Amino acid sequence: SIPVLNALKxxxxxxxxxxxPDSKLGDAVSYTLNQWEYLTRYTxxxxxxxxxxxxxxxxRIFATGRKSWLFSDTVEGARASAVVYSLMLTCRASRVEPLAWLRHVLTELPQRAGDADITDLLPFNFPKTAAA
Known part of the structure; x- marks a missing residue:
């Protein structure tokens, strides 16, 4: 990518x-040059x-969910929906299969004391927990 980006620059x-400057090409060139640092950061x-x-x-999931959340009966219901969305997206970001993670958590959680530390059950810790 770097040689191609250097040639483009x-x-x-x-x-x-x-x-x-006020033409469509001028706008595109100006925008690309102004955003160059962000465009090349991945390199x-x-x-x-x-x-x-x-x-x-x-x-996008949250943007479409906003309409659904309007129909939550309670604030706690809306909060619970947001927590579930967040956990599922954390699974995706952690490359964890959500259903496997959820099965593990729902099996493990009832065996723990109410005040126990459960950070090891979070999705980004799941591969370590599953390997043990």
Whole structure:
């Protein structure tokens, strides 16, 4: 990606002074140059995705859920829905299969004291718990 991005940057720098700033091409060139740091950030860390499609997909769930939450009977019901959404998205972000995680938690949780530390049951800790 880096050689392609370097060539693109060089081309943008060359064409920028030649295009009309208020044209569609001028807007595109200006926007790309202004966002260059963000566009190329993924090349500095191999763990970073090239795009934010996963995050956008996760946010869409909350945007569509807002309409459903309007019909929650109580504030606690709406809060419970939000917690479930959050846990399922944490499973997805942690690359944990939600149903397997939920089965594990619902089996393990009743065996614990009410004041027990349950952070080991969170989705991002599930692979460690499952391997033990």
């Amino acid at each position: 060089e081309w943008l720098d060359q064409i920028a002074p030649k295009v009309l 500095q860390d191999g763990r970073m995705p090239i795009d934010n499609n996963l995050l956008e997909r996760d946010i």
